[in-house]
Amino acid sequence: MRRGFKPRRSLQLFWTDQPIGPFFMFFVDKNIFLPYYRKMDKIEPRLLKGFTDFLPERMIIRQKMIQTIKEVYELFGFLPLETPALEHADILIGKYGDEGEKLLYKFLDNGGRAVALRYDLTVPLARVVAQYPELKKPFKRYQVAPVWRAENTQKGRFREFYQCDADIIGTSSLMADAEILSLIWRTLKTLKVDNFTILLNNRKVLDGLLKDLGLPEENNLAVLRIIDKIEKISAEDFKKELLAIIGDDKKMQLVLDFMNSQGDLDLVQKLFPSAKEGADELKEVCRHVESLGVDRKNYKIDFSIVRGLDYYTGTVYETRLNDLPKFGSVFSGGRFDNLISKFIEQSIPAVGASIGLDRLFAALEELGIMKKIKSTAKVLIVNLEDDLKSEYQKIASCLRDEKINAIVYFDKISLGQQLSYASEMEIPYVLIYGSKEKEKGKIILKDMLEKTQAEVNLAEIIARIK
Amino acid sequence: MEKIKKLKPELLGGFRDYLPEMMLPKQAVLETIRRTFEGFGFLPLETPALERSSVLGTDTDEFKMEVYRFDASGQDVTLRFDLTVPLARVVAAYPQLLKPFKRYQVGPVWRKEKPQAGRYREFIQFDADIVGSDSVLADSEIIELMYQTLTNLNVDNFIIRFNNRKILNGLSRVVGFDDKRSMDVFRVLDKLDKIGLDEVVRELQRQPDNQYDESALAISDEGIVKLKEFLMLSGSLEELRSFFQGVEIALEGVDECSQIIDNLRALAIPEKCWKFDLSVARGLGYYTGPVFETTLLDIPQMGSIFSGGRYDELVVRYTGERMPAVGASVGVDRLIAALDALGKIKKKKTNSKVLVAFASQNLDKKALTLARQVRQAGINTETFLGRDTSLKNQIIYAVKQGIAFVIILGEDEEAIGRIKLKDMVSRQEFLYSLDEAIEKINQS
Numbered sequence: 001m002r003r004g005f006k007p008r009r010s011l012q013l014f015w016t017d018q019p020i021g022p023f024f025m026f027f028v029d030k031n032i033f034l035p036y037y038r039k040m041d042k043i044e045p046r047l048l049k050g051f052t053d054f055l056p057e058r059m060i061i062r063q064k065m066i067q068t069i070k071e072v073y074e075l076f077g078f079l080p081l082e083t084p085a086l087e088h089a090d091i092l093i094g095k096y097g098d099e100g101e102k103l104l105y106k107f108l109d110n111g112g113r114a115v116a117l118r119y120d121l122t123v124p125l126a127r128v129v130a131q132y133p134e135l136k137k138p139f140k141r142y143q144v145a146p147v148w149r150a151e152n153t154q155k156g157r158f159r160e161f162y163q164c165d166a167d168i169i170g171t172s173s174l175m176a177d178a179e180i181l182s183l184i185w186r187t188l189k190t191l192k193v194d195n196f197t198i199l200l201n202n203r204k205v206l207d208g209l210l211k212d213l214g215l216p217e218e219n220n221l222a223v224l225r226i227i228d229k230i231e232k233i234s235a236e237d238f239k240k241e242l243l244a245i246i247g248d249d250k251k252m253q254l255v256l257d258f259m260n261s262q263g264d265l266d267l268v269q270k271l272f273p274s275a276k277e278g279a280d281e282l283k284e285v286c287r288h289v290e291s292l293g294v295d296r297k298n299y300k301i302d303f304s305i306v307r308g309l310d311y312y313t314g315t316v317y318e319t320r321l322n323d324l325p326k327f328g329s330v331f332s333g334g335r336f337d338n339l340i341s342k343f344i345e346q347s348i349p350a351v352g353a354s355i356g357l358d359r360l361f362a363a364l365e366e367l368g369i370m371k372k373i374k375s376t377a378k379v380l381i382v383n384l385e386d387d388l389k390s391e392y393q394k395i396a397s398c399l400r401d402e403k404i405n406a407i408v409y410f411d412k413i414s415l416g417q418q419l420s421y422a423s424e425m426e427i428p429y430v431l432i433y434g435s436k437e438k439e440k441g442k443i444i445l446k447d448m449l450e451k452t453q454a455e456v457n458l459a460e461i462i463a464r465i466k
Numbered sequence: 467m468e469k470i471k472k473l474k475p476e477l478l479g480g481f482r483d484y485l486p487e488m489m490l491p492k493q494a495v496l497e498t499i500r501r502t503f504e505g506f507g508f509l510p511l512e513t514p515a516l517e518r519s520s521v522l523g524t525d526t527d528e529f530k531m532e533v534y535r536f537d538a539s540g541q542d543v544t545l546r547f548d549l550t551v552p553l554a555r556v557v558a559a560y561p562q563l564l565k566p567f568k569r570y571q572v573g574p575v576w577r578k579e580k581p582q583a584g585r586y587r588e589f590i591q592f593d594a595d596i597v598g599s600d601s602v603l604a605d606s607e608i609i610e611l612m613y614q615t616l617t618n619l620n621v622d623n624f625i626i627r628f629n630n631r632k633i634l635n636g637l638s639r640v641v642g643f644d645d646k647r648s649m650d651v652f653r654v655l656d657k658l659d660k661i662g663l664d665e666v667v668r669e670l671q672r673q674p675d676n677q678y679d680e681s682a683l684a685i686s687d688e689g690i691v692k693l694k695e696f697l698m699l700s701g702s703l704e705e706l707r708s709f710f711q712g713v714e715i716a717l718e719g720v721d722e723c724s725q726i727i728d729n730l731r732a733l734a735i736p737e738k739c740w741k742f743d744l745s746v747a748r749g750l751g752y753y754t755g756p757v758f759e760t761t762l763l764d765i766p767q768m769g770s771i772f773s774g775g776r777y778d779e780l781v782v783r784y785t786g787e788r789m790p791a792v793g794a795s796v797g798v799d800r801l802i803a804a805l806d807a808l809g810k811i812k813k814k815k816t817n818s819k820v821l822v823a824f825a826s827q828n829l830d831k832k833a834l835t836l837a838r839q840v841r842q843a844g845i846n847t848e849t850f851l852g853r854d855t856s857l858k859n860q861i862i863y864a865v866k867q868g869i870a871f872v873i874i875l876g877e878d879e880e881a882i883g884r885i886k887l888k889d890m891v892s893r894q895e896f897l898y899s900l901d902e903a904i905e906k907i908n909q910s
Contacts, residue, residue, distance in 0.1 A: 043520055045558040045784040048543060051516060053556055056509035056569060063510050075841045077818035077848030079486035080493055084588045085515065085545075085574060086481060086534070090473055105516075107536035110578060115478060128483055130475035136815075136866055138851045141486065146515060150539065160514050171851045175830060179851070182838070291831035293838050343475040377507035389603060390732030393610070397733060400505040400614070407507035410566055410601035424564055 050151060050159030060373040062361055065191060066144055069164050069355065072187045076179065078142040078166045083124040085146070089114035095123045095339070097310045103149040117148040121165040121354065122311070122336070129169050129350075130343035137170025137348075144357075158358055165333075167352025169340075174281060177315040177335060178288030180353050184319055184331045185294045187355070192369055195322045196330075199302035202282050203312050203334070205268060206303075208275030209258060219245050223255075228306040230259060263301030278314075285315060311336040317353055321363050330360040374426040376405050378465055382418045383409040384434045395431065395443070395458065402462050423448055429465055480579070480587035487813040492802055495619060496572060499592050499796060502615045506607065508570040508594050513552040515574070519544045522551050523783065532578035545576040549593045549795065550752075550780065557597050557791075558784035565598025572798075584768070584803050593774075595793025602722055605756045605776060606729035608794050612760060612772050613735050615796070620810065623763045625739060629746035630723050631753050631775070633706070636716020637696060640709075641689040650683060652747040655697070663694075701744055703727075722756060752777045758794055762804050771801045816867040819907060820847040823860040825876040830855070833875055836885070836900070840873070843904045864890060871907055 047053065054062055070080075089106050096104075096119055105117040118124055121143045129135065144164045151157035166183055168176040184198055206227070210220045226241050233241070239256070246252045254271050261267045265279040282301060289299065307316045314335035321327055333353025340348040364370040379399055381392045392408045399406040407427070409418045415432070422430050432444035432453075442455040445464065456464070477483065484492055500510075519525040519542040524533050534545040546552055549571045557563065572592045579585055594611055596604045612626050634652070638645050654669050667690055674682040685693070699705050703724050710716035723742050730740055746759050755776030762768060774794025781789040805811045820840055824833040833849045840847040848869070850860040857874070864872045874886040879897065887896045887903045889910075898906065 042786050043523075043783055045521060045555040046518065047514065047559075048516060048518055048541065051514035053514070053559075054510075054512040055556075055560065055563070056511055059510040059512050062512075074817045074846050075844070077816065077846055079816060080484075080489040081486060082484035082489050082492070084477065084481040084483070086478055086576070086588065088476065088478055091475070105538060107538075109478075109534065110532070113478070127475040128485075131477075132483075132485065135485070136863070140848070140851075148516070160516065168851055171853060173851050173853065175834065175849065176851045178834070179849075186841075288831065288834060291834040291838075293835065343473050345472065375507065375509060376504045383603075390729055393603070393606070393729065393733050396506075397610070403505070405505050405507055407568070408603065408607070410596070410599040410603045410607075421564065 048159070050153040050157065052158060052160075057372040057374050058365075060376060061370050062357075065361060065364075065370075066162075066164070066357070068190055069187055069357075070142070070144060072190050073142040073164075073166050073183070075186070076140070076166070076183055078140045081125070081128065081141040081143045082145070083118070083121075083128060083143070085117055085148075086115050087118055087124060087127070089116040091127050092116045092119055092123055095311060095342070096120075100149075103151060105148045105150055118145075119149055120147050121145060121163050122167070122339070122352070125165070125167055125169070125352075126336075126339045126350075127343060129340050129348060133344075135169075138176070139169040140167070141169070142166045161359070162357035164355040164357055165352060166354075167333075167350055169350045170348055171351075172337065172349040174284045174315075175288050176351050177281075177285045178292060180315075180333060180351055181285070181289050181299060181317060182292040182294050184317065184353055185298055188298075188319070188331065191360075191364070193321065193364070193367075196298060197320050197322060198299040198331075199305045199318045199320065200282065200285070200299060201301065201303055201305035201316050202278035202314055203307075203316060204278030204281065204314060205272075205275045206278070206306065208278055209255070209272045211274040212272040213246065213251055213255070215246065224306050227255075227259070227304050230304045258303060261303070263303065265301070268303070281314060307332065307334055311339045313337045315351060321367075323367060324363050327359055327363045329356075330363060331355045374424070377407045377425070377427050378404050379406040379429045379431060380418070380422040380425075380427045381406060381408045381431045381433070382415060383412050384415065384432070386412065388433060388435070388438065391433065391438070395433070398458060399462065399465075402466070404462065404465055419446075429461075431461065478587075480581035480585075482586055482588075487815055488802075488806075488811075490814045490817060491805075491811045492798070495798065495802060495805075496590075496592070498618050499615055499798075500570070500572070502618050503570040503592075503594050503611070505614070506568070506594070506611055508568045511553070511556065511569040511571045512573065513546070513549075513556060513571070515545055515576075516543050517546055517552065517555070518542065521555055522546065534576045534578060547577050548575050549573060549591050550595070550777070550793070553593070553595055553597070553793075554780040554791075555784060557789060558781050563597075566604070567597040568595070569597070570594045584800065586799060589800070590798040592796040592798050593793060594795075595774075595791055597789060597791040599792075600778065600790035602725040603729065604792050605722070606726050606733075608774060608792055609726065609730060609740065609758060610733055610735060612758065612774075612794055613739055616760070616772065619801075619805075621762065621805070624760055625741055625763060626758060626760045626772075627741050627743035627746050628723070628726065628756055628758045629742070629744055630719035630756050632715050632719025632722070632755060633710070633744070634719075634747060636710050636713040636719065637693075639713055639715070641685060641692045641696075643683060643685055643689065647683060649747060650681075651685075652745075654683070656745070658697075696744075699744065701742060703742075719755070726756065752780050754778045756792070762808075764808055765804050768800060768804045768807075770797075771804060772796045814868070816869055818846045818848045818867070818869050819910075820845055820871045820873060821860065821864040821867075821869045822847060822849045822873045822875065823857060823864070824849075824855070825857050825874060827855060829875045829877075829880070832880070836873065836875065839900060840904065840907075843908070845904065845907055861888075870910060873903060 104119055109115050146160050146162050148160050151159055188196055222245050230238055243252050258271050265283055268279050269276050305316050305318050312334040316334035317332055318329035319331035335351040337349040381396055396406040396408050428448050430446040437443055444453055445456050445461050446453040519535055522544050523529055524535050524544040533547045574588050575591050576588050609626055616624050634648050635645055638648055654666055658666055670683050670685045672682045673684050703720055706720045746757055753775040757775035758773055759770040760772035776792040778788055778790045822833045822837040824830050837847045837849045850863055870890055872888040879886050884897045885903055887898050
């Protein structure tokens with residue numbers, strides 16, 4: 001039952017429904033139809049739009065990046081978790097707002113169940129916490145995995161991308177909020193990113209502002225939307241749009257003062273007394289962040305940070321690369337104290353953040369921090385003589401025992417061709433071993449970078465390369 | 467208060483979560499495999515989970531496997547069911563990739579198999595393939611890689627069995643059945659132990675019930691004589707050469723096996739770990755040369771946990787040209803289930819080595835600073851983030867998680883500029899400077 005699919009690509013004639021087969025080819029000039037005929041048999045190896053391959057020269061470095069991120073997360077005691085890509089659609093629906101929900105990959109499986117590909121790693125985490133109450137709290141977990149969103153590909157967005165999440169479940173201590181910020185900082189530092197700013201805000205500050213403005217409830221979201229885009233629109237437009245919703249000059253001025261306050265937490269409480277709880281929380285988080293030794297220049301309070309997702313309740317973070325602001329936030333998150341209670345009666349507080357790995361990777365590529373690496377192999381063993389094949393394999397095996405990545409060239413082609421393979425793949429050392437060398441009990445070690453070579457034995461080779 | 471209906475937090479049937487205590491060992495297994503593969507110069511590749519159904523071939527009638535195929539806004543898409551077909555697409559799409567192309571890929575694949583113990587609908591495969599070489603050295607290297615990987619994983623009692631599709635093709639010629647039915651013939655032969663020779667022969671000779679019956683093999687009497695002769699072979703290469711005299715394809719296969727055996731012997735791979743075995747056939751239709759399977763001898767019912775072979779025609783679908791390729795794939799989840807059943811998986815609750823505990827609330831910031839310093843030394847460190855911050859509760863957390871060391875920050879120690887380090891295993895306590903504490907932790 002696969003209604004709605006087009007039939008397979010096949011050539012059809014206008015007077016018949018039947019695809020042309022080889023039988024028909026007999027009657028017409030073969031050369032006219034040959035190209036079409038070939039096309040019918042061959043399948044174009046094309047990807048879906050919004051999806052991408054990572055070939056080794058990019059994947060090697062991307063993998064190192066993932067490894068570094070995991071190591072930093074583990075430094076803080078976060079533990080790995082893995083959840084499936086497919087979930088019951090019900091689990092994911094109603095968590096991401098209307099806009100988000102449109103991007104879900106939803107379908108019916110053979111049994112007629114509504115299933116969906118995960119949209120982020122946070123909602124599956126909430127499901128896990130609800131499903132396994134035996135998990136010891138505070139539960140600090142990380143997960144590195146792809147998520148899927150049917151984004152508009154015209155904006156250059158990917159539909160499958162990796163997220164690297166770290167969350168702390170089961171504590172409302174603001175030490176946890178501070179630790180997440182410190183984790184963001186340390187992760188980026190370890191990835192050799194320097195010029196970034198972590199922008200910190202608290203949803204309760206914004207809630208306080210909305211409460212004191214006292215607008216009809218349905219306008220609140222619109223106010224937050226305008227605050228959210230302050231950097232994208234001109235000061236004039238900002239004012240204009242704000243006034244249209246608030247409709248009161250005095251109140252609007254309060255909001256403008258708030259936006260211009262440069263994160264001044266005392267001023268905020270004067271402007272909007274209800275924002276006190278949020279402001280106090282921000283103060284405490286900042287105190288902890290200082291103990292954690294996070295560099296002052298890498299974080300600041302920014303009241304325009306709203307975070308689009310519905311589930312945030314307290315602290316929120318975004319991280320901007322100052323050299324590449326157009327990439328948007330590369331590391332974001334916040335506190336979501338009510339999400340887990342969508343599944344169970346108990347309310348379990350939680351805070352965390354997530355790296356948009358592919359966005360960060362693209363940014364680092366553009367900044368030149370990520371250099372392409374062609375190969376992880378250190379040594380190529382040239383294949384010169386059939387009789388020596390097994391000796392080549394033995395040499396490789398010895399090198400691997402010493403944790404030196406080694407390749408034997410399989411096909412006996414000319415030495416020149418094999419050397420050019422090594423240089424194209426940027427393999428730094430080549431071993432040349434023929435019957436002449438065998439007689440002498442030596443191997444020629446060629447250093448491809450320094451362009452030198454020497455006759456040495458295996459022990460010397462291992463010592464040199466190490 | 468209005469009571470909101472709660473969603474039941476549950477998984478789809480046939481799917482599973484890896485909670486940390488299983489995920490930690492799984493990650494260690496993946497890391498070992500990765501290091502071994504890189505030792506042989508294999509390079510990482512990543513392809514998307516979702517592909518066009520036409521590209522994966524799941525939209526054709528010949529495709530029999532149950533997969534996750536659906537309509538995504540008008541596009542016919544499928545979640546990948548293996549990593550080999552996407553590799554073939556990559557090889558066709560990027561002709562600039564230097565050959566031989568040695569790549570590895572690790573990632574989940576999805577198959578809608580009937581859920582049963584140990585079988586899941588989403589599972590991780592870890593593949594290594596060599597594309598662009600038809601040398602027997604490449605075939606041997608894959609077997610060596612399989613051996614080395616399992617050895618590095620501390621698995622000892624296993625056997626890699628290999629055969630060659632060319633021999634099986636030769637058999638179809640000698641016995642007289644269609645090449646494509648080899649799998650069916652072998653499925654019947656597989657039942658030999660269970661149902662006996664007579665029953666097997668009856669099944670092989672069954673004639674079609676009617677003109678639509680495609681399942682019948684209808685092997686002739688002369689064919690059965692040949693087949694019986696084949697079954698009597700001990701598997702020595704000499705015997706095979708004389709059995710297949712004049713059948714060139716089979717002789718080619720025998721020759722390749724003989725070269726592989728020579729190579730494995732030259733590499734001194736223990737003979738108990740590999741075996742040339744005529745019963746290995748491999749289910750997938752695309753193999754064209756050597757085929758490999760690995761059985762854990764302590765838990766053979768798990769089936770093959772590391773399998774592969776040579777498939778020289780997979781890229782033809784896209785380019786019209788043949789491209790030699792050989793590789794193998796670890797079924798990671800099945801391997802882990804097997805290791806777990808054998809008691810070889812050590813469940814770990816944590817990767818943290820140190821908990822920095824504070825005896826009184828006003829020292830919490832000091833604890834954060836100290837934790838930062840310990841992390842700076844590359845030691846995985848936590849501070850307690852729960853609500854009940856009594857020292858006792860913090861220590862209970864460390865015990866339950868199995869964290870090996872607790873640093874206790876108290877007013878007294880603070881006053882003399884020392885910290886108390888508690889070794890949770892030996893239950894000893896030490897008064898140390900920070901540097902001494904780090905040294906002690908690193909020594910353990």
